[in-house]
Amino acid sequence: MQQPYDPLSIWRAMADHAAGVTPDALMKVQADAAREWGDFWLSAWGLKPAAQAPRDRRFAAKEWSEDPYYRTLRDAYLLASKQAKAAAALGSGKDASGKAMVGFVLDQFLNALSPANFAATNPDVVARTMETGGQNLVQGFGNLMQDVVEGKGIVRRRPDKHFVKGETIAATPGEVVFQNLLFQLIQYTPTTADVAATPLLYVPPLVNKYYMIDLQPKSSLVKWLVDQGRTVFVISWINPDERHRGCGVEQYVLDGIVEAIGAARAAADADKVDLFAFCLGGTLVSVALAWLQAKGRAGEVASATLIGSMVDFADMRDWSAFVNEAHLDALDTHLAKRGYIESTELQQLFAAVRANDLIWSSVIAHYLLDKPAPASDLLYWFEDGARIPQEFLRSYNRDLLFANALKNPNGFAVGGVAIDLATVTTPILLLALKDDHVSAWEAVYSGAALFGGEVTFVLGGSGHNAGVINPPAANKHGFWTRDGDRPTDAADWLVGATKNDGSWWPWWTRWLDAHDAARVPARAPKNGLEPAPGSYVAIAH
Secondary structure, three states: OOOOOOOHHHHHHHHHHHOOOOOHHHHHHHHHHHHHHHHHHHOOOOOOOOOOOOOHHHHOOOHHHOOOOHHHHHHHHHHHHHHHHHHHHOOOOHHHHHHEEEEEHHHHHHOOOOOOOOOHHHHHHHHHHHHHOOOHHHHHHHHHHHHHHHHHOOOOOOOOOOOOOOOOOOOOOOEEEEEEEEEEEEOOOOOOOEEOOOOOOEEEEOOOHHHOOOOOOOHHHHHHHHOOOOOOOEEEOOOOOOOHHHOOHHHHHHHHHHHHHHHHHHHHHOOOEEEEOOHHHHHHHHHHHHHHHOOOOOEEEEEEEOOOOOOOOOHHHHHHHHHHHHHHHHHHHHHHHOEEEEEHHHHHHHHHHHHHHHHHHHHHHHHHHHEEEEOOOOHHHOOEOOEEEHHHHHHHHHHHHHHHHOOOOOOEOOOOOOOOHOOOOOEEEEEEEEOOOOOOOHHHHHHHHOOOOEEEEEEEOOOOOOOOOHHHHHOOOOOOOOOOOOOOOOOOHHOOOOOEEEOOOOHHHHHHHHHOOOOEEEEOOOOOOOOOOHHHHOOOO
């Protein structure tokens, strides 16, 4: 079976990396390791103060710190992992992708070997096994077999509560007011007498459904915006099939974003819209802004807020492991038969990058403890994946990621129009997330220099998804702002930035008002095709 990656390139990267290790450097690592293991055993026998307990969720149970047996297992594993990474860092592969591949493979190996992943060396599992007389392991094996039979290659979460789209999640009232082959446009029902004159239009990424911003009502960004007096429109991308094989970046920009801008303006009877987008959606919005600028239509967009979105792909961190010629060729061959990549394959990739949180924690919960997962609207959304068409992956991976075409003036074209971000004069807010594992905040920051107009940068707390869903009532995470200059180096920006408590949501709406504070009577959806969340979001993956 053709895989969506080239296994030989992984072995080549490892060989190239190992070839760069010098004997002197290796001997130093070995000497350091011998000293560290000596210190380790002195600590284990109480002859030297033990190291401070790590901040690692895998070892949260009190036994990992209080019981000498489990504490020794934990510390030995962590020390061996540290030394393995130190040895791997000695290599000098030919390129960043090869180095990232070596790091990715090593991380998978080390994550799998954690003592928390095995029944005999996890105190919670030992206690659960004694409590149930071993029934947890019997039922857990049944859960494993069920996942194997399903053949999706993922550990299925078994929550004790299920969400229902349109009822308990993605439930903000509204109507689908436009649709085409690629998307449905949802307009939400106002809850205030008047609203901001400029409506908001959200552009989500393609990987998951749109409703990350409309989870349970208490954490729904859509509901909060509507209650703040905003007219909110959302693009709900269709889950593509073989009909969409030829839909690339160009189609998603022109038949998707540009078409949605026109439909939202018409539905709201507004001259312009404020765009906001997340992750890949923000990259596509950046392309759309340059296209509109070249066409003399920049006035259709008042501002653009790009959240966790990259336009300069020079620094992709771990993700560069998957962006090289060999992997891209293998992916093209893999996609040729169906015309799209399955959502489960994308989920496998994202889960592997965060294996401890998205794979091994579920292995422990469902195969060893046999306990249902806590209900999580965010994880429910994460597992509700979508396919991506063949041509989109080809153009996005090869042109935008591999060639980093947006960094170069006229390096990419849409509909025969050269895309030059330096021509974009639309006011832009770049919001990065400090613990983002998908779009490193420093990489998002570097993209600010590519735009030609006003760019404001804000750094939110937490990670790629959780940092976006930050309702003010929760008073969590915080965010950093800085007035005036924007240094070239991201670290320099952070040194001079101010830490603000709570959510960035109210700060953002004040930023929007600073560009246009006009109000108009509330706009109710007209001529709706069907109630929100619409039928496109229900198409199974």
